[in-house]
Structure formats: structure tokens, C-alpha cells
Amino acid sequence: MTDHLDRRPLISAGTLLGIGMGGFVDGILFHQLLQLHNMLSAKLPVRDLEARKLAVHLEINMFWDGLFHVFTWVMTAIGIALxxxxxxxxxxxxTTRTFVGSLSLGWGLFNLVEGVIDHHILHIHHVTETSNHLIWDLAFLGAGMGLILVGWYLIHFDNGYKKGET
Structure with missing residues (x-):
């Protein structure tokens, strides 16, 4: 057995937990509580529709929101196992600093990847389904970058472990 300190297992676990938690915050806050969008709301809107079409769009969006929550649950479960x-x-x-930094890193990665793919490449939904959605989508990406930078800083400048060892 080696005495070499290795933070990588803690960073991996925290990052996956951060991805899961970031996804849950997105799904619970934006999809459910604020009802700003659903997974496919740019393709299947839920505003200003006749009742029958609205019901179909809501059912489809709810199914895809459910798949999204399955993904976030799986990331969280893997993070807990790690x-x-x-x-x-x-x-x-x-160390708390490395763990919290890893959570922040994961949440930021979630925002960045989900924002780029869903908001900008696939255009399946936006932070708000309004004509000025671009500013909100860019703010979401900016928040992701901010979380990544905070995470990197906390991990990189953690004095709770011996410097020079991974």
C-alpha cells in the first residue's frame, strides 16, 4: 500500500454528484416550479395552443422531462457509489474544499454541456421560451463557466492536502 495521496476519486465522485445536482436544480426549478421550459418546449410549445394540442404537447414534454430526470438520478447514483x-x-x-470544488465543477459542466447541446445546437428548448431567449441562454452558459472556474479554483488551491501530490 502506498502513502501517496490521490484526490482523483473524490474529484470524480464530486463531479458526477455536481452533474446530477445541477440537472435536478434545472429540472425542478426551470421545468417544474418556474415552468419556463420543458425538454422539448421549443419544438412542442405549451403556450397559446388549443386544449387537445396542448395536452399532447404536455404529455410528450413530461415524458422527455422524465427521461432527463432519469439521467440526473443515474449521475447522482453513480456519484454516490464513487x-x-x-x-x-x-x-x-x-477535504471539503476539493469536494465542494468538484460539486461546482460538475454543476458547471452540466450547465455548459446541456446549454450548448439543447439550447444552441439542437434548439429543443431555451431557458425561457420568449423572443429574447438568447440572453437567458447565454447567461445560463455564463453561470456554467462561472461554476467551472469556482470549482477549478477550489480544487487547484486546496491547502488541505500535501502539495506536490495528486
Missing amino acids: LWHAVRLQNVPL
Whole structure:
């Protein structure tokens, strides 16, 4: 057994947990509570429609929102499993700064990847389904970049482990 400290298992676990948590915040806050969009709301709108068409669009959007939540649940479950593995390893320094930084990194990666793919490449939904959605979509990407930078900073400048060791 080596005495070499290795933060990678904690960073991996925290990053996947951050992806899952970021997805849950997006789904719960934007999809359900604020009802700003659903997974396919740019393709199948839920505003200003006759009742029958609205019902079909809502059913389809709800199904795809459910698949989205399955993804976030799976990321969270894998993150928990990786965290369980990490805390059982003797050579993994369990520092709050690295863990919180990893959560931030994961959440930021979620925002960045989901925002680029869903908002800008596929155009399946936007942060708000309004004519000025671009500013909101760019703000979402900016928030993702901010979370990534905060995560990187916290991980990179964690003084709770011996410098010079991964």
C-alpha cells in the first residue's frame, strides 16, 4: 500500500454528484416550479395552443422531462457509489474544499454541456421560451463557466492536502 495521496476519486465522485445536482436544480426549478421550459418546449410549445394540442404537447414534454430526470438520478447514483468508494480509500484526502470544488465543477459542466447541446445546437428548448431567449441562454452558459472556474479554483488551491501530490 502506498502513502501517496490521490484526490482523483473524490474529484470524480464530486463531479458526477455536481452533474446530477445541477440537472435536478434545472429540472425542478426551470421545468417544474418556474415552468419556463420543458425538454422539448421549443419544438412542442405549451403556450397559446388549443386544449387537445396542448395536452399532447404536455404529455410528450413530461415524458422527455422524465427521461432527463432519469439521467440526473443515474449521475447522482453513480456519484454516490464513487463517493462511497473514495471515502473508503486510505490515500484519498477528504477535504471539503476539493469536494465542494468538484460539486461546482460538475454543476458547471452540466450547465455548459446541456446549454450548448439543447439550447444552441439542437434548439429543443431555451431557458425561457420568449423572443429574447438568447440572453437567458447565454447567461445560463455564463453561470456554467462561472461554476467551472469556482470549482477549478477550489480544487487547484486546496491547502488541505500535501502539495506536490495528486
